[in-house]
Amino acid sequence: MRPSSTRCSPCGRRLAISARVHKRPTASHSAQSLEQSRLQLVPGGGVNGRRPRVIIVGAGFAGLTVAKRLAKAPVDITLIDRENHHLFQPLLYQVATAGLSPADIAWPIRGLVRHQRNTSVLLGAVTGVDRVRKRVIMRDRNIAYDVLVLATAATHGYFGNDSWAAHAPGLKAIDDATEIRRRLLLAFERAEMESDARERERLLTIVIVGGGPTGVEMAGAVVELARKALAADFRAIDPQQTRVLLVEAGPRLLPSFPEPLSCHAEQALRRLGVEVRLKQEVTRCVATGVTLGDENVCAGTVIWAAGVAASPAADWLAVAGDRCGRVLVGPDLRPPGMDHVFVIGDTALAHDVAGKPLPAIAPVAKQQGAYVAAVIQARLTGKAEPAPFRYRDRGLLATVGRKTAVIAFGRLRMKGWLAWWIWGIAHIYFLISLRNRLIVMTQWLWSCVSFERGARLITGLRAIREPDRLGRRDDDDAPPPPLPHPIPTPA
Ligand SMILES: Cc1cc2nc3c(=O)[nH]c(=O)nc-3n(C[C@H](O)[C@H](O)[C@H](O)COP(=O)(O)OP(=O)(O)OC[C@H]3O[C@@H](n4cnc5c(N)ncnc54)[C@H](O)[C@@H]3O)c2cc1C
Numbered sequence: 001m002r003p004s005s006t007r008c009s010p011c012g013r014r015l016a017i018s019a020r021v022h023k024r025p026t027a028s029h030s031a032q033s034l035e036q037s038r039l040q041l042v043p044g045g046g047v048n049g050r051r052p053r054v055i056i057v058g059a060g061f062a063g064l065t066v067a068k069r070l071a072k073a074p075v076d077i078t079l080i081d082r083e084n085h086h087l088f089q090p091l092l093y094q095v096a097t098a099g100l101s102p103a104d105i106a107w108p109i110r111g112l113v114r115h116q117r118n119t120s121v122l123l124g125a126v127t128g129v130d131r132v133r134k135r136v137i138m139r140d141r142n143i144a145y146d147v148l149v150l151a152t153a154a155t156h157g158y159f160g161n162d163s164w165a166a167h168a169p170g171l172k173a174i175d176d177a178t179e180i181r182r183r184l185l186l187a188f189e190r191a192e193m194e195s196d197a198r199e200r201e202r203l204l205t206i207v208i209v210g211g212g213p214t215g216v217e218m219a220g221a222v223v224e225l226a227r228k229a230l231a232a233d234f235r236a237i238d239p240q241q242t243r244v245l246l247v248e249a250g251p252r253l254l255p256s257f258p259e260p261l262s263c264h265a266e267q268a269l270r271r272l273g274v275e276v277r278l279k280q281e282v283t284r285c286v287a288t289g290v291t292l293g294d295e296n297v298c299a300g301t302v303i304w305a306a307g308v309a310a311s312p313a314a315d316w317l318a319v320a321g322d323r324c325g326r327v328l329v330g331p332d333l334r335p336p337g338m339d340h341v342f343v344i345g346d347t348a349l350a351h352d353v354a355g356k357p358l359p360a361i362a363p364v365a366k367q368q369g370a371y372v373a374a375v376i377q378a379r380l381t382g383k384a385e386p387a388p389f390r391y392r393d394r395g396l397l398a399t400v401g402r403k404t405a406v407i408a409f410g411r412l413r414m415k416g417w418l419a420w421w422i423w424g425i426a427h428i429y430f431l432i433s434l435r436n437r438l439i440v441m442t443q444w445l446w447s448c449v450s451f452e453r454g455a456r457l458i459t460g461l462r463a464i465r466e467p468d469r470l471g472r473r474d475d476d477d478a479p480p481p482p483l484p485h486p487i488p489t490p491a
Contacts, residue, residue, distance in 0.1 A: 051074055051075055051076050051118075052074075052075045052076070052146040052147060052380070053075070053076050053078070053144060053145050053146045053147075054066075054070065054075045054076070054077045054078070054145065054146065054147045054148075054149065054376065055077075055078045055080065055136050055143060055145040055147070055148050055149070056077060056078070056079045056080070056149040056151065057080050057081075057126045057136065057148070057149065057150050057151060057152055058080075058081060058150070058151035058152040058153060058311075058345070058347075059079050059080075059081040059083075059086050059109045059112075059121075060081075060086065060087070060089075060151060060153050060345060060346075060365065061345060061362045061365035061366050061369065062149075062151035062153075062344040062345030062346075062365035062366065062368055062369040063079065063081070063149060063151035063344075063345070063369065064079075064086055064109075064112065064369070065365070065366045065368075065369025065370055065373065066149050066151070066344075066369045066370075066372050066373045066376075067079050067113055067116070067119055068112075068113075068116075068373075069369065069370055069373030069374070069377075070118070070119075070373050070376060070377070071113075071115075071116045071118070071119070072118075073118065073373075073376065073377055073380060074118075074380060075118060075147075075376070075380065076118055076120075077116070077118055077119040077120070078119075078120050078121075078122060078143060078145075079109065079113065079119055079120070079121050079122070080121075080122045080124060080126055080136070080138070080143075081109055081121075081122075081123065082123070082124060082125040082126075083109075083123075083173065083174075084108055084109060084110070084123050085106040085107055085108055085109060085174070086106065086107050086108075086109050086112055086432070087105065087106045087173065087174060088105040088106070088430070088431055088432070089172070089362070090362065090427060090430075091104075091105045091427060091431075091440070092105065092171055092172075092173075092174075092176075092177050093171060093177075093214060093217045093218045093221055094221060095174065095177035095178065095181065095455065096171055096176070096177040096178075096180040096181050096184075096218065096221075096303075097180075097181065097184070097218070097221035097222055097224075097225045097453070098181055098184075098185065098225060098229070098453040098454070098455045098456040098457075099221065099225075099443065099444075099447060099453050099454075099455065100440060100443055100455060101454070101455045102174045102177065102178065104436055104439050104440055104443070105431070105436070105440075106174055107432050107433065107436075109121050112432070122138075122143075124138045124139065124140075125138065125139065126138055126152070126316075127139060127316075128315075128316050129148065129150075129316040129317060129341075130142065131317065131318070131338070131341070134146070134148075134340065136148065145340070146340065147340050147341075147342070147376060148340060148341045148342070149341075149342045149343075149344065149372055150311075150313045150316070150317075150327070150341065150342070150343045150344070150347055151343075151344050151345040151347060151365070151369070152311035152313055152345075152347050153310075153311060153345055153346040153347055153365075154172070154308045154309060154310045154311060154324070154326075154346040154347065154360065155170075155172060155308070155309055155310075155311065156169075156170030156172060156304055156307060156308065156309065157307035157308050157309030157324065158304070158307060159306075159307050161285065164282075164285035164304070165304075166287075167285050167286055167287050167302055168207075168209060168285050168290075168302035168303060168304040169183070169303065169304060170303075170304040170305065170307075171214060171218070171303070171304075171305060178459055178460070179460070180301075180303055181455075181456075181457075181458075181459075182458050182459060182460050182461075183300075183301045184206065184222065184225070184301050185456060185458045186458055187203045187204070187206070187300035187301050188203075188204070188226075188230060188234065188237070188239060189458070190203050190300070191203035191204050191234075191236075191237045191300070192234050192235070192236050192237050193236070198298075200237060201243075201298070202288065202289065202298040202299060202300055203300035204226075204237065204239070204241060204242045204243060204300065205242075205243045205245070205289070205297065205298060205299040205300060205301075206222055206226075206242065206243070206244045206245070206299060206300065206301045206302075206303070207245045207247060207289070207290050207297060207299045207301070207302045207303070208222065208244070208245065208246045208247070208302075208303045208305055209247050209282050209285075209290070209302065209303065209304050209305060209306045210247075210248065210304065210305035210306030210307070211246055211247070211248025211250065211252070211253040211254065211255075211276075211278070212253075212254065212255070212256070212305065212306075213254060213256075213398040214305040215246055215248070215253075215305035215306070216246070216253055216254060216265055216269065216398055216400060217398060217399055217400070218303055218305055219244055219246040219269055219274045220268075220269060220272060220274070220399065220400045220401035220402075221401070222244050222303075223242070223244045223269075223272045223273050223274050223401070224272065224401055224402065224451075225453060226239045226240070226242035226244065227239065227240045227242065227272075227273060228451040229447075229451055229452060229453040229456070243275065244273065244274045244275065245274070245275045245276075245277055245297065245299075246269060246274050246275070246276050246277065247277045247280050247282060247290075247292060248276070248277065248278050248279075248280070249279065249280065249281045249282075249306075250278070250279070251278055251279055252266070252278060253265050253266050253269075253276065253278070254398055254406070256359065256396060257396055257398070257406060257408050258408050258413060260413065261406035261407075261408055261413060261415060262406075264404070264406055264415045265398065265400050265406055266278075268400040268401065268403075268404045269400055269401075272400070272401050277292065280292045280293060281293065282306075285302060289302070290302055308324060308346070308360065309324055309325050310324050310325035310326040310327070310346065310347050311325070311347050312325065313325075313327050313343060313347045314326070314327045317335060317338070317341065317343075319335050321349075322349050324349075326346075326347060326348060326349035327343040327347060327348055327349065328348075328349045329342075329343050329344075329348045329349065329350050330388075331350075331351075331388030331389055331390075332375070332385075332388060332389065333348065333350060333368055333371060333372055333375075333389055342372045342375075344365065344368035344369060344371075344372055345360075345364070345365035345368060345369070346360040346365065348368070350364075350368070350389065350391075352390070352391055353390060358391050362430075363391075363392075363394045364391055367389075367391055367392065368389060371386060371389045374386045393409075393410070394409070395407060395408060395409030395410070395412075396408040396409070397419075397422075397423050397426065398423075399420060399423045399424075402420070402444075402447075402448060403417060403420060404416050404417060404419065404420050405419040405420040405422070405423040406419060407419045407422060407423065424444065427440075428440055428441055
């Protein structure tokens with residue numbers, strides 16, 4: 001298996017999340033006008049005498065942008081998400097390494113669209129789409145749409161080895177981050193009480209699989225957690241002896257960045273004490289560690305940052321996905337032949353003008369969301385639709401620990417502490433609320449001077465100790481029960 005970040009993994013980190021849509025009449029507009037009439041959205045916003053129903057599945061960067069941009073449009077929007085919060089994934093690794101709390105980087109979706117009178121929010125997972133009857137299928141209901149926007153992103157991919165997921169959690173949602181935090185902190189607690197030296201060594205070994213931005217950022221944060229934040233807190237073990245391995249199947253870290261920046265990131269990680277293993281593939285992953293080629297590495301914690309698999313949107317639409325399951329869309333962000341369905345964000349496989357696949361990053365998702373909203377607006381008002389979607393590159397950023405970062409923006413290359421400050425300011429700027437910006441800024445400043453990690457909570461222990469009392473077990477990942485208040489299916 002190649003746990004390489006080049007295989008269906010986020011290509012890089014771009015943060016300047018601007019979402020301008022440029023209008024440019026093109027020859028394809030006449031074809032689009034035909035589709036527009038097929039969509040039956042007439043100027044003034046009616047479909048057979050009522051307001052068009054827009055269903056957006058996924059309130060991440062892409063879906064939320066669509067909803068926000070249509071705040072004043074004469075449409076009825078239903079925003080469906082299986083979580084009740086919108087998440088700023090770029091800082092998720094800091095929750096996993098106890099630097100930030102979940103609420104610092106997540107916001108209730110209802111609160112975000114509170115003032116949008118045309119928008120309802122549903123908490124629940126979509127399980128399919130009935131394209132013939134134009135309905136979105138959920139477990140306990142189905143809901144009719146006139147326009148459907150699928151923005152359900154991706155999940156972890158284990159290159160066909162799904163059994164590895166239990167031993168090597170990936171990082172995608174708040175629950176993943178708190179699970180990784182739990183495993184990391186518990187490993188130190190267990191090591192403190194362990195009398196067997198080999199087992200103690202195993203518990204103090206952490207393997208991170210995947211040398212893309214998530215793996216690099218995780219490795220820097222994990223080694224700092226162990227060697228700085230926890231250094232003085234234990235008596236029987238020395239957390240400074242913690243071994244952190246970053247494993248990448250490709251020849252270099254951060255493959256989407258220019259090579260000199262990859263080298264800088266690698267050197268910076270090595271200086272922090274991370275063992276960087278390049279050109280090494282994980283061939284086996286079990287509860288006690290991983291196998292890299294011929295070498296068994298015993299580890300207390302394994303973190304998966306290597307592969308990504310798209311949501312099952314391709315199955316729902318009965319179209320062929322690419323090898324990661326992403327839905328191929330045209331420059332209008334619709335799958336071929338589907339007039340009423342847009343697929344955007346990490347779920348979609350879209351290309352730039354040169355035919356290169358667009359990376360799975362936040363600015364792409366946000367710009368695509370803005371584009372789809374502009375298309376829907378244009379159809380409502382009968383104006384010319386925007387020109388085909390074109391991604392405006394906003395540069396690549398990744399941080400290595402708290403002292404250095406790398407930035408590639410056009411021909412500009414930056415590394416070192418100035419890049420780190422730009423990285424930090426950009427991340428704070430793109431957090432949603434002032435409250436969160438202030439909290440994150442204060443936490444970072446405090447941890448810069450004190451090296452403390454404020455969110456070192458091990459949650460979920462009660463579920464291990466008292467499974468019966470809580471009616472669940474630690475490994476119980478059964479789907480939640482249906483929501484108690486069924487919402488009537490619109491006619
Ligand atoms: C750890 C990590 C770090 C990252 N760091 C960066 C970074 O620094 N810079 C950057 O630009 N990009 C970064 N990315 C990538 C970026 O976060 C994604 O490209 C972006 O979130 C994609 O937006 P999206 O709207 O497609 O998906 P998401 O933001 O993931 O949103 C998808 C939404 O769909 C919901 N959903 C999924 N399935 C269903 C279903 N069946 N029914 C209902 N709802 C569903 C999910 O709950 C979620 O809310 C990072 C990603 C990760 C995982």
